[in-house]
Amino acid sequence: MKQEPPPLSANHWIEAIENLCIEFSLRHTEGQMKSIADKSYFEPLTDANSNIIISGNDSKSSFLALLTSTNFRYPELMTDFSIIVLKSDLFDMQFDQSNLHISPFIYEL
Amino acid sequence: MNILGISAFYHDSAAVLCRDGQIVVAVQEERFTRVKAHSVFPSESVNFCLSQLRENEKIDIVAYYDNPLMRMERKLINAGQFLLPSVQNLNEGIKKMFAAELSINQFLESCDPEHKRIPKSFPVYVCSHHISHAASAFYPSPFRDAAILTIDGMGEWDSTCIGEGVDNRIRLTHSIKYPHSLGLFYSAFTYYCGFAVNFDEYKLMGLAPYGKPIYESLFRDKLIDIMPDGSFRLNIKYFSFPYGDTMTDYAMEDLLQHKRRERNEPITLFYANVAASVQAITEKIIFLLAKNLRVQTTHNKLCFAGGVALNCVANGKLRSSNIFDDIWIQPASGDAGGALGAALHTYYSLTSTNRKIQSNRDSLNGAFLGPEYTSDEIDTYVSTLPHKVKKYTNIDNLSIKIAELIRDNKIIGLFHGRMEFGPRALGNRSIIARATTKGMQFKLNRSIKFRESFRPFAAAVLREDITSYFRAPSIDSPYMLEAYPISVSQRTEREDLIPDDEFEARLANVESSIPAVTHVDFSSRIQTVSKDTNEFFASILYALKKLTGESIVVNTSFNVKDEPIVCSPVDAYRCFLNTDMDVLVLDSYIIEKI
Numbered sequence A: 001m002k003q004e005p006p007p008l009s010a011n012h013w014i015e016a017i018e019n020l021c022i023e024f025s026l027r028h029t030e031g032q033m034k035s036i037a038d039k040s041y042f043e044p045l046t047d048a049n050s051n052i053i054i055s056g057n058d059s060k061s062s063f064l065a066l067l068t069s070t071n072f073r074y075p076e077l078m079t080d081f082s083i084i085v086l087k088s089d090l091f092d093m094q095f096d097q098s099n100l101h102i103s104p105f106i107y108e109l
Numbered sequence B: 001m002n003i004l005g006i007s008a009f010y011h012d013s014a015a016v017l018c019r020d021g022q023i024v025v026a027v028q029e030e031r032f033t034r035v036k037a038h039s040v041f042p043s044e045s046v047n048f049c050l051s052q053l054r055e056n057e058k059i060d061i062v063a064y065y066d067n068p069l070m071r072m073e074r075k076l077i078n079a080g081q082f083l084l085p086s087v088q089n090l091n092e093g094i095k096k097m098f099a100a101e102l103s104i105n106q107f108l109e110s111c112d113p114e115h116k117r118i119p120k121s122f123p124v125y126v127c128s129h130h131i132s133h134a135a136s137a138f139y140p141s142p143f144r145d146a147a148i149l150t151i152d153g154m155g156e157w158d159s160t161c162i163g164e165g166v167d168n169r170i171r172l173t174h175s176i177k178y179p180h181s182l183g184l185f186y187s188a189f190t191y192y193c194g195f196a197v198n199f200d201e202y203k204l205m206g207l208a209p210y211g212k213p214i215y216e217s218l219f220r221d222k223l224i225d226i227m228p229d230g231s232f233r234l235n236i237k238y239f240s241f242p243y244g245d246t247m248t249d250y251a252m253e254d255l256l257q258h259k260r261r262e263r264n265e266p267i268t269l270f271y272a273n274v275a276a277s278v279q280a281i282t283e284k285i286i287f288l289l290a291k292n293l294r295v296q297t298t299h300n301k302l303c304f305a306g307g308v309a310l311n312c313v314a315n316g317k318l319r320s321s322n323i324f325d326d327i328w329i330q331p332a333s334g335d336a337g338g339a340l341g342a343a344l345h346t347y348y349s350l351t352s353t354n355r356k357i358q359s360n361r362d363s364l365n366g367a368f369l370g371p372e373y374t375s376d377e378i379d380t381y382v383s384t385l386p387h388k389v390k391k392y393t394n395i396d397n398l399s400i401k402i403a404e405l406i407r408d409n410k411i412i413g414l415f416h417g418r419m420e421f422g423p424r425a426l427g428n429r430s431i432i433a434r435a436t437t438k439g440m441q442f443k444l445n446r447s448i449k450f451r452e453s454f455r456p457f458a459a460a461v462l463r464e465d466i467t468s469y470f471r472a473p474s475i476d477s478p479y480m481l482e483a484y485p486i487s488v489s490q491r492t493e494r495e496d497l498i499p500d501d502e503f504e505a506r507l508a509n510v511e512s513s514i515p516a517v518t519h520v521d522f523s524s525r526i527q528t529v530s531k532d533t534n535e536f537f538a539s540i541l542y543a544l545k546k547l548t549g550e551s552i553v554v555n556t557s558f559n560v561k562d563e564p565i566v567c568s569p570v571d572a573y574r575c576f577l578n579t580d581m582d583v584l585v586l587d588s589y590i591i592e593k594i
Helices: A013-027 A059-069 A102-109 B044-049 B068-082 B085-098 B101-111 B129-138 B182-192 B203-212 B217-220 B250-256 B269-296 B312-321 B336-349 B374-384 B394-409 B440-447 B465-470 B503-509 B537-547 B569-577
Strands: A052-054 A076-079 A083-086 A092-095 A099-103 B002-005 B014-019 B023-027 B063-064 B123-127 B147-150 B160-164 B169-177 B224-226 B231-232 B301-305 B326-327 B389-390 B412-415 B429-434 B460-461 B482-485 B523-529 B552-557 B583-586 B588-593
Touching: A052 A059, A059 B068, A059 B101, A059 B182, A076 B224, A076 B440, B002 B044, B002 B068, B002 B583, B014 B044, B014 B336, B023 B044, B023 B336, B044 B063, B044 B101, B044 B569, B063 B068, B068 B085, B085 B101, B123 B336, B123 B552, B129 B160, B129 B169, B129 B301, B129 B336, B147 B169, B147 B231, B147 B269, B160 B182, B160 B269, B182 B203, B182 B231, B182 B588, B203 B312, B217 B224, B217 B269, B217 B312, B224 B429, B250 B269, B250 B389, B269 B301, B269 B312, B374 B583, B374 B588, B389 B460, B394 B412, B394 B429, B394 B583, B412 B569, B429 B440, B440 B552, B460 B465, B465 B523, B523 B537, B537 B552
Parallel strands: B002 B063, B063 B123, B147 B301, B301 B326, B412 B583, B460 B523
Antiparallel strands: A052 B123, A076 A083, A083 A092, A092 A099, B002 B014, B014 B023, B147 B160, B160 B169, B224 B231, B389 B588, B412 B429, B429 B552, B460 B552, B482 B523, B583 B588
């Protein structure tokens, strides 16, 4: 039975993913070995301490339960329970339980 | 409230049963499947946990030790950064997430299809990876409040976390995130030196004393930047783990002007020097992190977990530094311990129950939390064996007989009571031998364990005699998690004329009163034994002390190289037959190979 996708699509996710990619590249670039504050590489933790409940009877519903409870930083997600599509202005990614498909412009990153 | 804790799908799967916050069972799947560090869903461990429920009891809640979605987020971002090479990794990760981590309900259904022990519908709680580690160290500790440090390869994003625990609450406040990881740094050089990643890190630690840390400044200049608070950042240019199946590649080989060692190639002094340099950096970081944590928090005690917390050399030095008044380290500090932490964290998060804390005594019961076999089961099994066997109904007489066998330089497989949780054998699934016998180390490595000759053995010593043999604080160290130098009075210093790269000869040349447990740098990994945690093992040491004046033995895990520790009498007997072990102690039986 087809169900409504969860309300997770929003423009700010696009910005979030770009920031994440930038942050990530900073972490592994030789030129950025020194910390930003020059004192510490520690980052504050916000959401590590809470328990999250997933009560789904199958992997898809568990996935959605987890998705709605976790601070998942991905730009856009659509699903009709047979396939999940993750979109950003950088690349599209879609997968079902056995396959992953990534649109070609991922390679333009 | 019965909580089933589970860790699975990465390495060293485990299941734990907690009843009202008390640990009933903790067991690793490898012990049943006989595949070391097995990463499958721990069905056999779960079944064992279910078998320990009381009549009419059911599982109320399942707790999982890692957030699969956050792990996938890291893989997504990683794929975005490293393009093609990691897309395959991502694809496999997504498949694994759906087919494994998010299918826990179905796996559990297959363990109990009739729902006798697991209800049809039950909640699964997900804890973050490092909260699970932190909880595994804090909740069983004997501390009401403590600073918490967790260090491993990686969780979802985090590789190092700091925080605190007070009463029945823990809180992690800061982290260092993937790809910057001390665990992966250590594993990268484990790989570079020709050992198996997530498997052989202790071999790198054992190799380090043969070398000198001559690459420490090069590594700190090029590979890792360390802040005064112990936080660090890797230069990923020299590491290949973010995008491939290897940990290092040509960039590291160019830097060191030396090829990576293949598994069967000889171990040269170069690799020992690399190991020593990596160990020195690891110790430096752990020291700085602990020092910072002591200053930043008001707590004078420390709880420590994560795979890096198994580095017993660093642990011994950390305790000796007195940065903290006391330290408690989770003996199952790797991912297996995550199952325990997830169960305990879920329990204390959902209830306002106070922890039952006994001063100076943790709630881990000596880590003897695994399966045991009844006298009837052992009797039945022994009756099928074609060996000379003798049953001892009096435990004192049995202990005296074992002590006599040790005195006579017999190598003994000791199988008794509940098996240990975690990687260390602590007397219930151990191979023991006389520590004062020269040549015993060589014999154990070659004929019993079939492993590299450079590797040292640990010592089990009566708690009250620790300072007679070692330059160590007078402490309980029942989990074999710390290494200390041998007392100067127990050493015989002599001129070392053996070339640096002849490891076996160097080890044989080390002179001490306890050569079988003396490493090349006069250090030793120690387990203190007392009647409080292992009455039988302690009684053997008391009997040995009476016979010989020695209250120390070699204690190594009851297995051969690359196999899990034996679990059942059948495993123990098979190992006994396939090695040059002289005697098998199977509960109250002594079985000799004559």
